[in-house]
Amino acid sequence: MAMVVSSLTGQTVDPVEMARWAYDSGYWVKGGGSLHALIPAAAEHWGLTVTGCSTSEPQRILDALAEGKLVVAIMGAGHFTDSGHFILLRGVQNGQIMVADPYSVNYSNRLWDLSLILSEASRRAAAGGPFWIIG
Numbered sequence: 001m002a003m004v005v006s007s008l009t010g011q012t013v014d015p016v017e018m019a020r021w022a023y024d025s026g027y028w029v030k031g032g033g034s035l036h037a038l039i040p041a042a043a044e045h046w047g048l049t050v051t052g053c054s055t056s057e058p059q060r061i062l063d064a065l066a067e068g069k070l071v072v073a074i075m076g077a078g079h080f081t082d083s084g085h086f087i088l089l090r091g092v093q094n095g096q097i098m099v100a101d102p103y104s105v106n107y108s109n110r111l112w113d114l115s116l117i118l119s120e121a122s123r124r125a126a127a128g129g130p131f132w133i134i135g
Contacts, residue, residue, distance in 0.1 A: 001042040003088055003100055004070050008135050009046055015102070018042065033084065037127040039072050043134050052128020055118045061131060062114070065092050069135030078120030080107065089117070089131075 002018040005011060022028050027038035043050035053060050061071055071089035075081050080101060088100040096111035121130035
């Protein structure tokens with residue numbers, strides 16, 4: 001969410017500041033990481049419009065990215081994680097998805113098929129996920 005806020009608001013929010021806000025606001029679970037509700041709550045806190053999106057709505061994701069919006073995705077086991085991990089979908093190039101992965105520069109520097117992202121998105125998403133369109 002630090003990447004989202006910094007990209008869309010012109011205000012710089014670093015990961016430490018975002019983590020502090022998430023903790024202070026009750027969106028962190030000891031031993032479990034961030035609650036999915038962190039995504040819409042943080043977006044709203046920083047004045048950004050957010051809507052949830054399911055795996056059955058790939059065109060909404062593509063349209064949002066084409067409009068310059070960002071899409072936060074909670075991923076399940078697969079290429080990006082063994083358990084659960086947030087990534088940012090940041091655009092479309094040559095029909096493939098550009099990703100910003102806070103864990104991997106290599107994953108951020110390559111293009112991904114939307115079908116793979118949809119198939120590996122968390123099936124246990126809450127708070128409107130596994131995708132959140134922001135912008």
